[in-house]
Amino acid sequence: MPYGAIFSNTLRLIWKEKKLWLFAIIGLLLSALGSLIYLVQVLNWQSAMLAFATDPAGISNVDSGAFFSTVVGGVRMIFGGITLIGAAGLIGYIVNLIMRGATISEADQVLASGDADVGRGSRIGLRRALRLFGVDLLWWIPLLVILIVGVVYGRNSISSYIGLFSGGHESTAELVASFNSIVSGLSNTVAILSCLTLVFIVLRVLFAPLMYQSAVQGEVSFFGALKQGFGLAISNLGAMIVFLILILILQIVLVIILLLLAIPLMGIWMSSWTNQMIGFLMGSEAASGTSSTLAIIAGLILALLVFLASTYVQSFKLSLYANVYRRLTGGSAEESSAQEVDSEASVREEQPVVETAAAVDSYAAEEDAEPATAEDEALDADSEYAASEGEDDLTAINGIGSSYAKQLTEAGIASYAAVASSDVQALQEIIDAPEWRNVDYADWIEQAKAMG
DSSP: OOHHHHHHHHHHHHHHOTHHHHHHHHHHHHHHHHHHHHHHHHHHHHHHHHHHHTOTTOGGGSOHHHHHHHHHHHHHHHHHHHHHHHHHHHHHHHHHHHHHHHHHHHHHHHHHHSOOOHHHHHHHHHHTHHHHHHHHHHHHHHHHHHHHHHHHHHHHHHHHHHHHTTSOOSSHHHHHHHHHHHHHHHHHHHHHHHHHHHHHHHHHHHHHHHHHHHHHHOSSOHHHHHHHHHHHHHHTHHHHHHHHHHHHHHHHHHHHHHHHHHHHHHHHHHHHHHHHHHHHHHTSOOOOOSOHHHHHHHHHHHHHHHHHHHHHHHHHHHHHHHHHHHHHHTOOTTSOOGGGHHHHHHHHTTSOOOOSHHHHHTHHHHHTSOOOOHHHHHHHHHSSSOOOTTOOOGGGSTTOOHHHHHHHHHTTOOSHHHHHHSOHHHHHHHHOOOGGGOOOHHHHHHHHHHTO
16 A cells, blocks of 8 residues: 555645645534633633732732632632533534544545535535444443543542551551552552553554544445444554554644744743742732733634644544545545535445445446346446446456546557556556546556456
């Protein structure tokens, strides 16, 4: 699998179709706004408290009613903010589920036809939201079990620790031995649960991505999507590890860029807060420094940069694995048009699993056909691709759909032997596909050689 080509093409894909990035921005916006509002409230409350503490007249001369009101208001604000974050996070998660499905669906369509549509993607994402939630839930359960076990064992260890000092020990040595036993057991449990959590995270990042893809793109049931996604990942485990490493490298690069941009912004933002803290510790007025307005602007810019980076990573990962899924399941870049997606989505719910590349390539044509009888289906199977007598069915080559097959046939390449004897440059000149479609002409030649 051409890892570098897929990675670089995904970067160009998101740059070309920024609607894929827009889906992630919409999906994460509500949660980010809730956290931002809460952070601004906390900072305002902190500034108000520091203003009382650094009052030159002294804390004893501060209006007690105003001070009490500020303290109580801050406590209410904190609990209200937690509620706000929870509500925004829950609604934001639902929206993000829909937008993740939209990203996967439209990335697939961009790879097929070069066109993305926000409305169409949102509708498909809405229809697939429950499936994506099911995959999420599948991976949350082990983490929840680990968390519950850790909390229960930690609570029991604390109770045992408290019980050591309630009496009943004949000697100090017995007390020390019991204490060491509790500490040792707690340490071992923490180590075991940490290892299990790490293993769970690794398994999730390796196997979950293709499950999400199959849940949206796959023409299968929910459990069929889980089985298909797991099977694709386990049979291509090396590739999944390589892509995981490439994504980690991308994230590291983005973090470095953010740090370089954040240092001056953080300096501006921290200057105001630090001056207030110095004034509080020294018992004097806050030292002169950066204005609070400039500090707020710097903080908002920094928050925006972090938000854009996180949304880009989400859209990149989903688009990357959309490309991988298409390759592993035999999807060809020209097999369907963007205008056919809505009709395809409704039929996919009722159709059985389509496993072969030939069935996938003929899917769009079958959508427009009337319901066929068993005899009609048998005839259609023989005439699915209108190859002339004596010509090979080029659509049997993984990656060649009816459109590409027609171009090749018109150019005089109508058999497996003709494809096998061609070179990459000749095929590229005939097909003339955009680079971002990532057509693997060399793979066509190798498949043709294997076919005879």
